[in-house]
Amino acid sequence: MAHRDSAALPTPQMEIDHVDLSFGGVRALLSVTFNIYPGSIQAIIGPNGAGKTSLLNCISGLYRPQRGQIRFESRNIIGLPPHQIARLGIARSFQNIELFRHMTVVDNLMLGRHIHMRSGIFSGGLYWGRAQREEVKHREFVEQVIDLLEIQSIRKKMVGALSYGLQKRVELGRALAMNPRLLLLDEPMAGMNTEEKEDMARFILDINEEYGTTIVLIEHDMGVVMDISDRVAVLEFGQLIAYGTPAEVRNDPKVIDAYLGREHALPLV
Amino acid sequence: MIQIPETTLPRLLFQNAERFGNKVALREKDFGIWQTVTWRQFADHVRAFAMGLHALGVRRGDVIAIIGDNRPEWLYAEFAAQSIGAMSIGVYQDSVAEEVYYIVSAAEARVIVAEDQEQVDKIIEIWPRLNGVLKVIYYEPKGMRNYTQPYLAHFPSIEELGRAYDREHPGLFEAELAAGKPDDVAILSTTSGTTGKPKLAMLTHRNLISQGAGLLSVDPLTPDDEFVSFLPLAWVGEQMVTVAAGMQCGFTINFPESANTVQENIREIGPRVMFSPPRIWENMLSQVQVKIQDSTPLKRAIFEWAMKQGYEMADTRFGGRKPSLWLRLRYALARLLVFEMLKDHLGLRFLKRAYTGGAALGPDVFRFYHAIGVNLKQVYGQTESAGLSVIHRDGQIKFQTVGTPLPNTQIRIAENGEILVKSPSVFVGYYKNPEATAETLEDGWLHSGDAGYFDEDGHLIVIDRAKDVMTLPDGTKFSPQFIENKLKFSPYIKEAVVFGGDWPFVTAMINIDFANVGKWAEQSQISYTTYTDLAQKPQVYALIRKDVERANADLPPAARIRRFLLLHKELDADDGELTRTRKVRRRLVAQRYQEIVDALYSDQREFEIETTITYQDGRTALIKTRLRIEELGDPSTSTPMVAAREVTR
Numbered sequence: 001m002a003h004r005d006s007a008a009l010p011t012p013q014m015e016i017d018h019v020d021l022s023f024g025g026v027r028a029l030l031s032v033t034f035n036i037y038p039g040s041i042q043a044i045i046g047p048n049g050a051g052k053t054s055l056l057n058c059i060s061g062l063y064r065p066q067r068g069q070i071r072f073e074s075r076n077i078i079g080l081p082p083h084q085i086a087r088l089g090i091a092r093s094f095q096n097i098e099l100f101r102h103m104t105v106v107d108n109l110m111l112g113r114h115i116h117m118r119s120g121i122f123s124g125g126l127y128w129g130r131a132q133r134e135e136v137k138h139r140e141f142v143e144q145v146i147d148l149l150e151i152q153s154i155r156k157k158m159v160g161a162l163s164y165g166l167q168k169r170v171e172l173g174r175a176l177a178m179n180p181r182l183l184l185l186d187e188p189m190a191g192m193n194t195e196e197k198e199d200m201a202r203f204i205l206d207i208n209e210e211y212g213t214t215i216v217l218i219e220h221d222m223g224v225v226m227d228i229s230d231r232v233a234v235l236e237f238g239q240l241i242a243y244g245t246p247a248e249v250r251n252d253p254k255v256i257d258a259y260l261g262r263e264h265a266l267p268l269v
Numbered sequence: 270m271i272q273i274p275e276t277t278l279p280r281l282l283f284q285n286a287e288r289f290g291n292k293v294a295l296r297e298k299d300f301g302i303w304q305t306v307t308w309r310q311f312a313d314h315v316r317a318f319a320m321g322l323h324a325l326g327v328r329r330g331d332v333i334a335i336i337g338d339n340r341p342e343w344l345y346a347e348f349a350a351q352s353i354g355a356m357s358i359g360v361y362q363d364s365v366a367e368e369v370y371y372i373v374s375a376a377e378a379r380v381i382v383a384e385d386q387e388q389v390d391k392i393i394e395i396w397p398r399l400n401g402v403l404k405v406i407y408y409e410p411k412g413m414r415n416y417t418q419p420y421l422a423h424f425p426s427i428e429e430l431g432r433a434y435d436r437e438h439p440g441l442f443e444a445e446l447a448a449g450k451p452d453d454v455a456i457l458s459t460t461s462g463t464t465g466k467p468k469l470a471m472l473t474h475r476n477l478i479s480q481g482a483g484l485l486s487v488d489p490l491t492p493d494d495e496f497v498s499f500l501p502l503a504w505v506g507e508q509m510v511t512v513a514a515g516m517q518c519g520f521t522i523n524f525p526e527s528a529n530t531v532q533e534n535i536r537e538i539g540p541r542v543m544f545s546p547p548r549i550w551e552n553m554l555s556q557v558q559v560k561i562q563d564s565t566p567l568k569r570a571i572f573e574w575a576m577k578q579g580y581e582m583a584d585t586r587f588g589g590r591k592p593s594l595w596l597r598l599r600y601a602l603a604r605l606l607v608f609e610m611l612k613d614h615l616g617l618r619f620l621k622r623a624y625t626g627g628a629a630l631g632p633d634v635f636r637f638y639h640a641i642g643v644n645l646k647q648v649y650g651q652t653e654s655a656g657l658s659v660i661h662r663d664g665q666i667k668f669q670t671v672g673t674p675l676p677n678t679q680i681r682i683a684e685n686g687e688i689l690v691k692s693p694s695v696f697v698g699y700y701k702n703p704e705a706t707a708e709t710l711e712d713g714w715l716h717s718g719d720a721g722y723f724d725e726d727g728h729l730i731v732i733d734r735a736k737d738v739m740t741l742p743d744g745t746k747f748s749p750q751f752i753e754n755k756l757k758f759s760p761y762i763k764e765a766v767v768f769g770g771d772w773p774f775v776t777a778m779i780n781i782d783f784a785n786v787g788k789w790a791e792q793s794q795i796s797y798t799t800y801t802d803l804a805q806k807p808q809v810y811a812l813i814r815k816d817v818e819r820a821n822a823d824l825p826p827a828a829r830i831r832r833f834l835l836l837h838k839e840l841d842a843d844d845g846e847l848t849r850t851r852k853v854r855r856r857l858v859a860q861r862y863q864e865i866v867d868a869l870y871s872d873q874r875e876f877e878i879e880t881t882i883t884y885q886d887g888r889t890a891l892i893k894t895r896l897r898i899e900e901l902g903d904p905s906t907s908t909p910m911v912a913a914r915e916v917t918r
Binding site: 140143144146147148150152153155202205206209210 | 299300301302411412414415526527529530533
């Protein structure tokens with residue numbers, strides 16, 4: 001994967017502009033400012049409690065920052081409820097799997113299409129006319145996602161019966177089924193073995209290439225982050241301490257101090 | 270004698286397109302739906318791709334290599350090459366880059382058809398060393414967007430090129446198709462290479478067509494029958510059914526959605542005929558055994574009762590006796606309660622016939638399938654005879670034999686006991702290897718390298734590879750494969766390599782079945798980390814010991830296993846220990862594990878070993894392990910064996 005140059009940046013797809021978030025006395029985010037560029041893969045890294053998930057929650061509308069703006073395609077989305085943000089084309093997966101365990105994989109993915117369904121309660125209830133045509137169209141899209149993520153063999157299985165690695169993949173699939181322009185992934189590789197991580201990294205790259213989806217991911221595995229991201233944002237105690245290409249970030253003394261630790265400096269360079 | 274059409278495989282295909290027109294020729298599950306290709310569309314794709322190849326510069330006598338899972342495009346490419354007088358060679362899709370290089374360069378392939386990103390990456394890796402390859406054509410574009418190598422092309426773009434070329438050169442395709450002769454080489458087929466690097470056997474149209482005709486004359490099929498093509502098309506057995514028999518019969522060929530959905534897809538299609546190597550049948554049986562152990566006591570009891578009836582019925586039929594009315598009644602009940610549902614789950618319910626070939630299948634596995642009512646037949650043949658030359662006939666099935674020769678086929682036993690074959694299906698030689706050809710072909714007789722003999726009914730009995738047959742200390746000849754198959758009947762044993770012959774007694778190196786033993790360990794509350802760790806658990810040794818004792822009980826005392834050990838790693842084709850058709854490369858294994866073999870014959874009970882393993886991505890690693898050797902006692906002193914039998918019962 002070629003890393004794009006810092007120079008000649010396109011118009012940002014999302015601008016995170018001086019975002020402050022605090023819970024009572026705890027200041028989770030402090031004037032965080034950086035851009036997310038269309039079609040790129042960007043990673044957010046940082047030690048536990050640095051505010052990574054909080055930032056994702058602000059973007060997806062679960063938290064409301066006290067100050068600052070988050071502009072998605074030039075429109076401020078702070079204050080919008082999560083379902084409206086989803087409609088704008090921002091989808092996410094969660095750190096802890098949030099799927100319907102007693103539904104099949106296909107049904108879980110079809111739910112991801114729900115925001116695009118237009119038929120009303122009546123024709124939907126009768127599964128007739130437009131509702132039926134719509135269902136077929138959405139199922140086609142879901143099947144493309146199944147093909148991309150290579151989960152054909154578990155299509156009709158209950159999610160609860162699947163292994164952790166596969167559930168993670170299904171969750172990615174559900175987010176993808178929304179056909180988002182921006183995909184937020186909260187630790188998509190947590191708790192996976194090396195093989196599963198490699199697969200997941202490949203799927204993320206495939207999604208990025210096939211659909212041109214912008215991807216923002218939180219990840220702890222530095223190998224993966226450095227390999228697949230175009231740009232990395234580093235948070236520590238709610239502050240953005242570095243932002244740039246993987247090469248720039250890993251040579252940044254502040255990052256080495258704060259996160260990677262001195263002993264990591266050598267092998268990474 | 271049966272009549273063999275004087276034609277070529279692509280001409281058969283175009284005849285079928287005339288004859289069947291819009292009937293379904295191929296089916297492929299994609300996006301969760303069985304997508305169909307009619308005979309007419311099939312022929313059109315072949316014509317377009319053939320002209321595309323011609324436009325690229327592929328000419329009569331050239332070779333194109335195909336690597337990938339079974340898909341319609343695989344067949345389009347093969348028939349397209351043959352239509353313009355070129356040959357195709359299939360490369361096993363799980364081959365590592367080095368193996369691909371060996372085959373592609375040995376065949377001097379002009380065009381490589383590679384399924385997807387995974388296969389294309391292998392070609393890119395070896396590209397600097399390849400000579401004379403014109404194009405690499407992929408048919409699954411996923412992930413290929415950012416590949417800019419000028420030699421890469423997408424399958425439909427070559428078809429498009431071919432259609433334009435076809436318009437500019439009217440009559441060229443018809444002329445090329447008509448110029449093909451039955452004695453032209455149609456495919457190069459890699460031998461499994463149990464003794465060394467694979468060789469490329471040249472099989473002509475006549476070889477394959479007479480093969481298919483012979484098979485269909487023994488076991489007729491109709492154009493309405495269904496077949497699921499899920500084994501590598503690089504394997505001669507798959508070519509034999511899909512291509513050779515398929516084009517002559519016109520049944521529908523179905524391709525599964527992915528490697529993980531094969532079982533499910535077989536069930537959906539309910540094929541009328543299946544041809545698989547023993548491993549597939551063994552795996553299916555292991556699955557059944559494990560699932561039954563998991564089920565409730567009542568279901569288990571019903572299953573066991575039904576199996577008893579099944580075995581009784583199978584044995585009665587094998588013995589050529591007529592089942593009594595009482596047995597027939599009991600069997601009918603067993604069928605109703607268990608077998609029909611079991612077969613339905615395995616996708617075997619509509620099978621007219623099933624074949625096993627490529628290696629010997631253990632008699633116990635064989636009996637199982639007949640007990641549940643699957644008409645499983647043993648066949649015998651090799652790549653060099655285009656797949657098979659000897660086959661069981663309906664109603665004359667004896668599991669220790671491989672049946673009687675096909676029509677037009679002569680089998681002779683040489684003085685040294687080697688099986689010799691002469692038939693229109695015997696190949697014309699190895700590609701660019703006259704020395705090897707001279708060693709194998711003599712006056713039209715194919716030297717199989719297998720030892721065998723005919724029984725009183727004219728059935729051929731194959732003992733083993735002639736080189737592997739061992740002479741026990743008491744002078745009896747014995748096949749290590751027979752003992753290995755006995756062991757592999759156990760769901761917990763995946764692979765076994767038996768040593769004997771040159772040594773004073775018989776020993777075995779065993780690979781546990783990770784999935785099944787792992788499950789057993791979970792249920793028995795034994796914790797483990799890795800394969801190696803699990804294999805060395807004393808409880809696992811005890812579990813396998815029971816199965817070894819069970820196998821021993823049926824063997825003559827001199828052939829009984831005296832010591833065994835559980836290997837710390839799975840034998841793997843990526844390490845060259847198995848062939849791509851998953852046969853053990855016995856000599857290589859004995860060499861590589863020399864230390865282990867020596868230890869088996871020393872007085873050590875425990876020893877340490879270092880091995881290098883190769884990962885999927887080609888990296889290697891060194892692992893160090895302590896291995897334990899289990900002693901079963903001397904079978905000539907009878908006491909321990911009696912004890913062992915009591916355990917088994």
